[in-house]
Amino acid sequence: MRKFIRRLTPLPGPFLLLILLTGASPMLGQLIDITQPGDPIVPTSSNSPGREGVLNAIDDTQAKYLNFDGAGGQKPVGFTIWPRIGLSVVSGLRLTSADDAPERDPAFYRIEGSYDGTTFVPVSAGAVAPFTGRYQRQTLLFPNEFPYLAYRVLFTAPANPATANSIQISEVELLGIASPLINIFRPNDPIVAFSANSPGIEGVRNVIDGTQAKYLNFDKLNTGFTVTPSMGGSRVAGFVLTSAGDAPERDPASALLEGSIDGVHFEPIWSHALPAFAGRYSRVYVFFYNRRSYAAYRVTFPTVVNPASANSMQLAEMELLGTPAELVANILQPGDPIVASSSNSPGAEGVLNAIDGTQAKYLNFDGGGGAKPVGFTVFPRVGASLVTGVAVTSAGDAPERDPANCTLEGSYDGKTFSPIVSIGFLPFTGRYQRQVVMLDNEVPYAVYRVMFLAPAAPNLANSIQVSEVELLGVISPLTDVTSPGDPISPSSANSPSGALVTGA
Numbered sequence: 001m002r003k004f005i006r007r008l009t010p011l012p013g014p015f016l017l018l019i020l021l022t023g024a025s026p027m028l029g030q031l032i033d034i035t036q037p038g039d040p041i042v043p044t045s046s047n048s049p050g051r052e053g054v055l056n057a058i059d060d061t062q063a064k065y066l067n068f069d070g071a072g073g074q075k076p077v078g079f080t081i082w083p084r085i086g087l088s089v090v091s092g093l094r095l096t097s098a099d100d101a102p103e104r105d106p107a108f109y110r111i112e113g114s115y116d117g118t119t120f121v122p123v124s125a126g127a128v129a130p131f132t133g134r135y136q137r138q139t140l141l142f143p144n145e146f147p148y149l150a151y152r153v154l155f156t157a158p159a160n161p162a163t164a165n166s167i168q169i170s171e172v173e174l175l176g177i178a179s180p181l182i183n184i185f186r187p188n189d190p191i192v193a194f195s196a197n198s199p200g201i202e203g204v205r206n207v208i209d210g211t212q213a214k215y216l217n218f219d220k221l222n223t224g225f226t227v228t229p230s231m232g233g234s235r236v237a238g239f240v241l242t243s244a245g246d247a248p249e250r251d252p253a254s255a256l257l258e259g260s261i262d263g264v265h266f267e268p269i270w271s272h273a274l275p276a277f278a279g280r281y282s283r284v285y286v287f288f289y290n291r292r293s294y295a296a297y298r299v300t301f302p303t304v305v306n307p308a309s310a311n312s313m314q315l316a317e318m319e320l321l322g323t324p325a326e327l328v329a330n331i332l333q334p335g336d337p338i339v340a341s342s343s344n345s346p347g348a349e350g351v352l353n354a355i356d357g358t359q360a361k362y363l364n365f366d367g368g369g370g371a372k373p374v375g376f377t378v379f380p381r382v383g384a385s386l387v388t389g390v391a392v393t394s395a396g397d398a399p400e401r402d403p404a405n406c407t408l409e410g411s412y413d414g415k416t417f418s419p420i421v422s423i424g425f426l427p428f429t430g431r432y433q434r435q436v437v438m439l440d441n442e443v444p445y446a447v448y449r450v451m452f453l454a455p456a457a458p459n460l461a462n463s464i465q466v467s468e469v470e471l472l473g474v475i476s477p478l479t480d481v482t483s484p485g486d487p488i489s490p491s492s493a494n495s496p497s498g499a500l501v502t503g504a
Contacts, residue, residue, distance in 0.1 A: 033173040040082040057172045064098035070167030073157035080152045087147045092175030093140045097131040103160035104168040113148030115285040147179035181321040190228045214244035216314040223313045224300035236322030238287035243277040244314040249306035259294030293325035330470040337379040361395035367464030375451035386444040389472030391436045394428040400457035401465040410445030444476035
């Protein structure tokens with residue numbers, strides 16, 4: 001039976017921006033021109049003078065690209081380019097005006113991205129500020145976190161449509177970074193198919209072997225596999241599928257990608273219809289937002305392109321694109337300072353049991369009938385941490401006492417708390433059953449308060465009880481970026497002589 005973990009969105013509050021690919025938004029100084037002279041480039045048309053063709057747009061000289069289609073703003077002019085750098089994330093555009101005729105300068109731009117050079121999606125569009133000189137450079141930055149293989153750059157109008165007989169530009173630079181994503185699958189990674197209903201030479205290992213050999217499964221619908229990458233923890237942001245060599249009716253038409261910390265409990269990452277394959281051994285790219293790191297992945301193909309004529313599902317290769325990442329773990333340890341909401345517990349069932357790593361239970365009679373919340377405040381010895389999951393294990397008896405819900409709060413001093421999340425638990429179906437709830441939290445704390453608000457059956461329960469509580473997260477990566485001796489200037493000199501700003 002498949003086991004799932006759930007994902008919850010946190011209560012409103014302050015947050016830290018987590019960028020999909022790099023972990024931090026690239027600064028202008030980190031961006032490079034991803035285009036190079038010689039990159040494959042195709043103009044929107046050949047309506048250009050012989051010496052002012054599209055190659056000039058990326059040749060790193062002052063030679064200009066001019067296209068008469070832009071006269072009066074009648075047609076967009078520009079080009080499609082395949083940067084040889086490969087998969088890249090573009091988040092800026094730098095333009096250099098040509099040597100004359102400012103009326104021909106571009107007034108508006110549009111950038112689109114593609115994986116096949118045929119189907120494009122918008123990346124950015126907007127106005128270009130008027131150039132105030134010739135060979136003047138202008139930089140435009142915009143948000144984009146998705147990588148592409150090809151880009152289409154269009155200039156949709158000249159600065160003065162009434163007088164311009166064309167649109168011209170000296171140089172176009174696409175500012176970005178090479179994508180940091182790598183294929184986290186290796187040919188020898190542990191992989192298990194949902195079933196063994198495959199021909200002997202077309203088994204599941206073919207799907208990650210780096211060749212065109214195909215994986216075929218006669219189950220046809222809801223086929224798939226689980227992989228535990230040998231590289232360890234990773235955060236994924238996309239995948240690439242390569243179609244098999246024949247029978248397009250067997251191509252997968254949809255996919256579900258799930259991730260797991262422990263290889264047992266899985267949560268959904270992405271689920272959607274797949275783009276159509278253009279041909280045999282062709283590739284489709286899929287990218288998505290994902291903030292979590294996982295140790296194992298489960299891939300399901302629920303449908304195929306033509307279930308009426310297909311006798312199976314088949315695929316040549318799957319590449320899961322991501323970066324190495326630290327896995328979440330229980331930040332609590334037996335012996336961490338912990339304070340119960342009250343001492344209304346039997347002597348052998350006190351709050352220390354909640355984090356002792358055993359099946360011994362924590363029981364508090366304040367929760368009888370749901371009269372009062374019960375729980376604890378804990379000061380993890382690991383220090384400041386970023387918690388993105390809660391795991392609760394039911395006690396050994398009396399299911400009516402299981403918690404029905406809880407709140408999680410964070411603090412820096414153990415006195416003032418901020419809400420992180422409110423959780424409603426699914427009914428526990430057994431004793432010593434572990435239930436994991438993942439949540440979107442981007443703020444680290446030093447202290448946590450866990451409160452169980454009501455028992456599963458308030459009319460029967462004389463208390464609330466749990467066997468174990470785990471807070472899943474990582475040690476905070478944030479550090480003090482200042483150090484003694486850093487250059488520092490006060491807002492004024494209006495300070496006592498012994499209280500200089502250097503003492504701050």
